[in-house]
Amino acid sequence: xxxxxxxxxxxxTRKWKIGQPLPRNATIYDLPPExxxxxxxxxxxxxxxxxxxxxxxxxxxxxxxxxxxxxxGR
Numbered sequence: 001x002x003x004x005x006x007x008x009x010x011x012x013t014r015k016w017k018i019g020q021p022l023p024r025n026a027t028i029y030d031l032p033p034e035x036x037x038x039x040x041x042x043x044x045x046x047x048x049x050x051x052x053x054x055x056x057x058x059x060x061x062x063x064x065x066x067x068x069x070x071x072x073g074r
Contacts, residue, residue: 016056022063026051039069 015023022028029050042048042057046066049056055069 014052014054016051016054016065016068018065018068020065022049022051022056022058022065031055 031048031050045060046057047060053071056065057067058065
């Protein structure tokens with residue numbers, strides 16, 4: 001959960017960064033088809049995942065984070 005000012009509570013910073021591999025302990029979910037249809041299919045060799053309230057575009061082989069769409073709920 002977030003504070004009213006939109007900041008992450010202490011100790012709950014994101015553990016994923018562009019150019020870095022997705023942490024092994026991240027809890028990931030597939031995107032619902034309606035969201036994929038809105039943002040379009042991922043480029044070849046990539047896939048979208050939801051981690052917390054963010055959508056990550058990662059490479060399929062090394063699971064490197066290529067792009068982040070933050071705060072899906074907004």
